[in-house]
Amino acid sequence: xxxxxxxxxxxxxxxxxxxxxxxxxxxxxxxxxxxxxxxxxxxxxxxxxxxxxxxxxxxxxxxxxxxxxxxxxxxxxxxxxxxxxxxxxxxxxxxxxxxxxxxxxxxxxxxxxxxxxxxxxxxxxxxxxxxxxxxxxxxxxxxxxxxxxxxxxxxxxxxxxxxxxxxxxxxxxxxxxxxxxxxxxxxxxxxxxxxxxxxxxxxxxxxxxxxxxxxxxxxxxxxxxxxxxxxxxxxxx
Amino acid sequence: xxxxxxxxxxxxxxxxxxxxxxxxxxxxxxxxxxxxxxxxxxxxxxxxxxxxxxxxxxxxxxxxxxxxxxxxxxxxxxxxxxxxxxxxxxxxxxxxxxxxxxxxxxxxxxxxxxxxxxxxxxxxxxxxxxxxxxxxxxxxxxxxxxxxxxxxxxxxxxxxxxxxxxxxxxxxxxxxxxxxxxxxxxxxxxxxxxxxxxxxxxxxxxxxxxxxxxxxxxxxxxxxxxxxxxxxxxxxx
Numbered sequence: 001x002x003x004x005x006x007x008x009x010x011x012x013x014x015x016x017x018x019x020x021x022x023x024x025x026x027x028x029x030x031x032x033x034x035x036x037x038x039x040x041x042x043x044x045x046x047x048x049x050x051x052x053x054x055x056x057x058x059x060x061x062x063x064x065x066x067x068x069x070x071x072x073x074x075x076x077x078x079x080x081x082x083x084x085x086x087x088x089x090x091x092x093x094x095x096x097x098x099x100x101x102x103x104x105x106x107x108x109x110x111x112x113x114x115x116x117x118x119x120x121x122x123x124x125x126x127x128x129x130x131x132x133x134x135x136x137x138x139x140x141x142x143x144x145x146x147x148x149x150x151x152x153x154x155x156x157x158x159x160x161x162x163x164x165x166x167x168x169x170x171x172x173x174x175x176x177x178x179x180x181x182x183x184x185x186x187x188x189x190x191x192x193x194x195x196x197x198x199x200x201x202x203x204x205x206x207x208x209x210x211x212x213x214x215x216x217x218x219x220x221x222x223x224x225x226x227x228x229x230x231x232x233x234x235x236x237x
Numbered sequence: 238x239x240x241x242x243x244x245x246x247x248x249x250x251x252x253x254x255x256x257x258x259x260x261x262x263x264x265x266x267x268x269x270x271x272x273x274x275x276x277x278x279x280x281x282x283x284x285x286x287x288x289x290x291x292x293x294x295x296x297x298x299x300x301x302x303x304x305x306x307x308x309x310x311x312x313x314x315x316x317x318x319x320x321x322x323x324x325x326x327x328x329x330x331x332x333x334x335x336x337x338x339x340x341x342x343x344x345x346x347x348x349x350x351x352x353x354x355x356x357x358x359x360x361x362x363x364x365x366x367x368x369x370x371x372x373x374x375x376x377x378x379x380x381x382x383x384x385x386x387x388x389x390x391x392x393x394x395x396x397x398x399x400x401x402x403x404x405x406x407x408x409x410x411x412x413x414x415x416x417x418x419x420x421x422x423x424x425x426x427x428x429x430x431x432x433x434x435x436x437x438x439x440x441x442x443x444x445x446x447x448x449x450x451x452x453x454x455x456x457x458x459x460x461x462x463x464x465x466x467x468x469x470x471x472x473x474x
Contacts, residue, residue, distance in 0.1 A: 056333075059336045060336070062369075065306060065367075069332065072329065076322040076329070080322075081321060083322040083325070085317075085321075086313075088313050089313045096293075099297070130298065130302075130367065131298065131389060131391050133298070152368055153368075154368050167386075167404075
């Protein structure tokens with residue numbers, strides 16, 4: 001396999017690659033802190049919420065519904081049961097607001113995706129999270145018709161990517177994954193023999209942090225998705 | 238297209254077709270009633286919970302996480318905010334228990350599915366609900382290796398089935414769907430030109446009720462999944 005083999009499939013992560021996401025969680029989490037400020041310090045609230053989220057990942061998977069349930073659980077725990085029904089209702093509303101937050105496509109995304117589609121690349125979305133929520137976000141973004149497939153997966157491990165490539169009969173060397181998470185979008189795809197492009201977002205959720213830097217002949221880091229069409233073109237065919 | 242054209246793909250619904258599901262909701266709902274009995278009558282509690290679920294479907298989609306959030310919302314509403322943190326914690330635990338409930342495969346399912354696989358049919362699961370929850374149920378059921386694909390969809394309308402058939406390049410006349418919901422498993426597949434088999438379950442969720450009976454040359458109703466291999470064999474090829 002040549003490292004300059006032609007790429008014809010490009011998959012893009014959704015949250016914080018196509019549109020803003022993490023900052024919606026950050027904003028809600030700051031309102032959550034305010035609600036619990038009568039009981040605890042900000043640091044302790046953040047720490048306990050994150051611990052609850054991690055503990056519940058095995059029950060809930062990723063997504064806003066699980067996050068809302070984890071906020072409620074943390075609120076009950078940190079208030080030692082003194083949280084009121086009215087405050088719980090506020091948390092439920094915060095979850096629903098997040099689900100209904102307008103999808104704000106990141107700068108340059110629409111142009112880059114249209115250019116890639118016009119250049120003849122087959123495009124898909126590969127994203128974690130709640131199936132229902134992610135599907136409505138693709139629809140609300142207006143980008144849906146540019147993608148041949150939307151794959152919502154419960155995890156982004158090497159085996160999850162392998163299953164998608166098998167489903168669409170795509171050889172790894174023809175596949176490029178683009179995303180903001182080194183852990184979820186880059187490392188598993190490189191391990192599989194595919195190409196990967198990292199486009200960092202302003203905030204990275206603690207759970208997606210990885211320590212090491214990536215050095216690989218099939219890897220690149222770009223500052224903006226606007227650079228993607230030129231980068232892909234430079235790969236040759 | 239002959240109505241006796243050979244079927245080679247068989248898709249099965251999961252909840253209440255492969256394993257018990259609705260009775261888990263029913264059991265939790267009766268504990269929910271007990272919790273709110275100090276405030277309201279059983280009938281009113283059921284009615285308000287169902288109304289909350291329906292209202293939230295557009296936010297949450299199907300599944301246990303959304304159901305748990307709807308229970309919490311209903312409890313706050315019906316107690317006029319007097320529900321305690323401790324009682325909310327009980328509801329959260331009920332949700333987690335549901336997610337962890339052992340998967341109880343229905344009688345005859347394992348034998349029927351194995352027989353169909355041995356007869357050379359390509360099998361898949363098509364199910365609504367939370368992606369993460371449904372995937373772990375397939376894994377926990379032990380039936381996973383018998384299925385070529387597991388499709389978790391946010392809705393089961395005609396367009397959703399059409400997308401799956403297109404994805405795997407399956408002509409509708411070669412496709413048979415098996416399930417317990419006339420609304421979700423039968424009518425959309427018949428409309429698409431496929432075959433459908435209804436195997437009723439002991440309980441049908443109100444949301445899945447349809448009024449009319451089905452009469453169609455590509456439709457059958459069976460009492461048990463044990464009858465499925467013989468029925469499929471009788472379709473000829």
